[in-house]
Amino acid sequence: MTIGRILIADDHPLIREGIQLSIRARHPGHIVDVAGSIAEAEALVQRNGPYKLLLLDYELPDANGFGGFFRLQHLLGRTPIAIISAHDSEQMVATTQAVGAAGFLSKRQPLDATIAGIEIILAGGRVFPTSAGPDTHIDMLRKRLDSLSGAQRRVLLALAGGDLNKQIAADLGVSEATIKAHLSAIFRKLGVTNRTQAILMMRPLLQPS
Structure with missing residues (x-):
């Protein structure tokens, strides 16, 4: 039985597929869709939505900074969006928090830590490094x-x-x-x-x- 859908928007195949396989293993009832650009993600949302969670790579080629986040946020409404990025400076994390994302998941951390963060967000929580403060x-x-x-x-x-x-x-x-x-x-x-x-x-x- 399908419980819900999760969307991963990341143009790095290894990261995208690693997260996809891990989510499927822990949540076999979920469908996990993948996209390699903002445009592909928008098309999937319009065709398959609603989603329970969007994992969004900050550096997608057509993202224009947080522009891609805002475009998808407009389509998804209340669906939580977590940013995933290798750029994990304090300003980046603080901005991610300020724009209303549900979490920031660093690509520098082990996959297990990323999956643990996803679990928290799916349960209704928020995930940000403890050093991040309000801006x-x-x-x-x-x-x-x-x-x-x-x-x-x-x-x-x-x-x-x-x-x-x-x-x-x-x-x-x-x-x-x-x-x-x-x-x-x-x-x-x-x-x-x-x-x-x-x-x-x-x-x-x-x-x-």
Whole structure:
């Protein structure tokens, strides 16, 4: 009997398959889907969702920092998302915590430790290194990002990716006038006056060092 689905989004086959096999061994009733990019993960969520857990590699080629996290968070709703990454600096962990992830699992730790963390998250807990503390600046940026609508957030992420208004309009299937209206609302909510200021303000959230 299928109990639920778990999604692993990681472009490193050995890590992805190692976690997948370990979860299947401990939770034989779960289906474990895998993706190698944000786009593949989005397609799986739209086709197979809902999921009980998403394990998301921070460094997927189309992730644009935490942009991929926010895109998938928008689709998944309340599904917990845990970031997995070899970049486990204090700022990275603190940012992961501030954006609302359910946990941070370092690729540097043994697989058994990663699986133990997954067990905690599946049980409703949160997993972060004990040295990670709150980052009030990141928390403030997160609150401003939360004030944006889903469409405004997608426009902001496209801006951060370097897209121009015409390309954003084509990707979202709307007019350039609609994109300009979204930009005006974004600037007002973020307290900035132009796209450069908006990108610079949100850069610590999208691409922490």
